[in-house]
Amino acid sequence: MEIGIANDIPTYSGGLGVLAGDTLKSGADLKLPMVAVTLLSRKGYFTQDINDNGRQIETPTKWEPSKYMTLLPEKVYVQIEGRDVAVQAWLYIVKSLTSGCIPILFLDTDVAGNNPGDREITSYLYGGDQIYRLKQEVVLGIGGMRMLHELGFEIKKYHMNEGHASLLTLELLIRYKRAIEDVWDERLVWDVDRVKDICVFTTHTPIEAGHDQFSYDLVLQTMGELIPLNVLRDLGGKDSLNMTRLALNLSEFVNGVAKKHGEVSKNMFPGYEISAITNGVHSFTWTCDSLKKLYDKYLPGWANEPELFVRVGRIPDDELWAAHMETKKALIDFVNTETGVGMDYDTLTIGFARRATAYKRPDLIFRNMETIERIASGKIQLIYSGKAHPRDENGKWLIEKIHAIKERLKGKIKMAYIRNYDMDKALKIISGVDVWLNTPLRPREASGTSGMKAAHNGVMNFSILDGWWIEGHIEGFTGWSIGPSPTESTLSADIETMDRRDADDLYNKLENIIIPMYYHDRRTWIRMMQNAIGKNAYYFNSHRMMRRYVTEAYIR
Numbered sequence: 001m002e003i004g005i006a007n008d009i010p011t012y013s014g015g016l017g018v019l020a021g022d023t024l025k026s027g028a029d030l031k032l033p034m035v036a037v038t039l040l041s042r043k044g045y046f047t048q049d050i051n052d053n054g055r056q057i058e059t060p061t062k063w064e065p066s067k068y069m070t071l072l073p074e075k076v077y078v079q080i081e082g083r084d085v086a087v088q089a090w091l092y093i094v095k096s097l098t099s100g101c102i103p104i105l106f107l108d109t110d111v112a113g114n115n116p117g118d119r120e121i122t123s124y125l126y127g128g129d130q131i132y133r134l135k136q137e138v139v140l141g142i143g144g145m146r147m148l149h150e151l152g153f154e155i156k157k158y159h160m161n162e163g164h165a166s167l168l169t170l171e172l173l174i175r176y177k178r179a180i181e182d183v184w185d186e187r188l189v190w191d192v193d194r195v196k197d198i199c200v201f202t203t204h205t206p207i208e209a210g211h212d213q214f215s216y217d218l219v220l221q222t223m224g225e226l227i228p229l230n231v232l233r234d235l236g237g238k239d240s241l242n243m244t245r246l247a248l249n250l251s252e253f254v255n256g257v258a259k260k261h262g263e264v265s266k267n268m269f270p271g272y273e274i275s276a277i278t279n280g281v282h283s284f285t286w287t288c289d290s291l292k293k294l295y296d297k298y299l300p301g302w303a304n305e306p307e308l309f310v311r312v313g314r315i316p317d318d319e320l321w322a323a324h325m326e327t328k329k330a331l332i333d334f335v336n337t338e339t340g341v342g343m344d345y346d347t348l349t350i351g352f353a354r355r356a357t358a359y360k361r362p363d364l365i366f367r368n369m370e371t372i373e374r375i376a377s378g379k380i381q382l383i384y385s386g387k388a389h390p391r392d393e394n395g396k397w398l399i400e401k402i403h404a405i406k407e408r409l410k411g412k413i414k415m416a417y418i419r420n421y422d423m424d425k426a427l428k429i430i431s432g433v434d435v436w437l438n439t440p441l442r443p444r445e446a447s448g449t450s451g452m453k454a455a456h457n458g459v460m461n462f463s464i465l466d467g468w469w470i471e472g473h474i475e476g477f478t479g480w481s482i483g484p485s486p487t488e489s490t491l492s493a494d495i496e497t498m499d500r501r502d503a504d505d506l507y508n509k510l511e512n513i514i515i516p517m518y519y520h521d522r523r524t525w526i527r528m529m530q531n532a533i534g535k536n537a538y539y540f541n542s543h544r545m546m547r548r549y550v551t552e553a554y555i556r
């Protein structure tokens with residue numbers, strides 16, 4: 001549904017889309033024969049402003065596709081509510097310095113001849129209601145397949161990135177329908193095994209509510225009976241069409257995006273074989289300029305061979321620190337210009353930026369105001385950023401809460417909330433802080449990728465043991481954990497208890513380990529920065545991830 005390939009192409013909302021973009025960048029670097037399909041999102045996700053009360057204000061994002069991509073003349077049609085809706089594609093090519101390249105097709109229904117409502121189907125990423133979402137998924141899954149066919153692509157494997165694209169399996173079922181007459185069971189007409197053979201599915205969501213479900217009434221009304229309803233119910237769920245279940249039933253290879261997430265998914269969908277391929281980030285994209293220069297000098301070739309990070313010890317301590325300070329200063333200057341909060345270069349700076357939503361607990365560090373004031377006044381400064389989904393009232397309220405706390409802590413802890421989080425700001429903030437804080441409620445962080453970006457920049461992770469951090473964390477070596485180990489059963493504990501335990505641990509480590517080390521043991525700090533690069537960036541990059549998709553999912 002979303003691909004974040006460049007900052008100015010606002011067809012992404014967050015981690016899922018940016019991961020898709022990183023996937024394609026690594027695919028191009030590795031010269032993999034791939035083509036990607038997504039929606040144009042002509043009005044983007046939204047542009048975020050925040051008023052004086054900390055209230056988020058959303059406006060459609062204006063951008064001009066023709067500046068970045070080319071509209072192809074081919075038209076395909078999908079049936080929506082009985083109408084033939086025309087779909088066109090904008091072509092963007094991901095080009096790598098290795099000369100590899102991957103086309104992306106951005107599907108667009110804003111085509112002359114379509115009725116005004118249908119022209120808006122590809123306008124808003126994650127906008128509208130259930131009906132709008134299903135129409136988008138028809139365009140993506142079925143329209144996408146027809147466009148690939150129309151353009152003459154011959155596809156050996158279809159990789160569905162999240163369940164949003166699962167309707168493509170129906171188009172495949174129709175394509176490979178067996179020509180048997182007089183079958184005693186109509187279901188034999190549908191060659192499920194053949195479709196399974198060529199489909200790969202990656203799930204990204206560790207909670208039930210995160211999976212798209214549509215009532216069959218809505219399905220019939222929107223897309224008609226593409227395949228007989230009884231067959232669809234066999235494949236997509238008895239009571240409603242569950243896009244994840246549809247993809248699970250029609251994919252030979254299924255994976256979660258971190259080891260733990262693979263386990264969680266297995267429990268959520270018993271009876272399916274679910275593997276795990278832990279996410280990675282595109283090293284070249286997510287390394288700041290000052291460190292890029294340093295890596296070029298000491299680890300030439302690192303961008304296309306992130307394994308070279310294993311030799312990070314070649315970089316002299318003082319040069320690593322100087323490169324970090326260069327980026328940190330640029331960030332502090334940026335924050336001061338944006339907000340006038342007057343941050344300084346030498347204070348331990350902690351960053352927290354990602355989608356604003358309840359389970360990510362951006363306010364956990366303020367659970368006990370007296371404690372945070374006591375241990376951190378004058379010793380830390382905090383930089384926040386992140387958008388809340390327009391219908392996520394809790395998420396919006398959290399942004400307001402952070403703003404209120406910022407006022408309350410004035411003169412004690414300097415805080416800033418940077419508006420309109422995007423890929424450029426992500427790199428700026430993540431690479432320029434000293435510590436990257438992540439406090440999700442277990443086990444809801446399927447993977448998380450921003451911490452991997454931090455590691456690429458020698459920024460220390462201080463995080464709940466969930467998602468990728470369970471695999472990347474070595475205490476006091478690559479960063480620090482918050483809260484209990486993931487093996488400890490947390491399902492039985494209530495949220496209150498978990499919040500308290502996690503916050504207590506956060507305070508304890510901040511006061512007794514992190515703040516003292518930052519100010520009084522720079523040598524150990526720099527050693528840890530090296531470990532983050534040599535152990536975490538070395539592994540949690542999308543080159544490694546793509547090699548695994550190829551060997552474990554695509555060519556098996």
Ligand SMILES: *Cc1c(COP(=O)(O)O)cnc(C)c1O
Binds near residue numbers: 353451
């Ligand atoms: C990497 C990235 C994310 C993902 O952040 P998480 O902390 O992993 O959720 C979200 N938004 C943008 C713009 C990003 O670049």
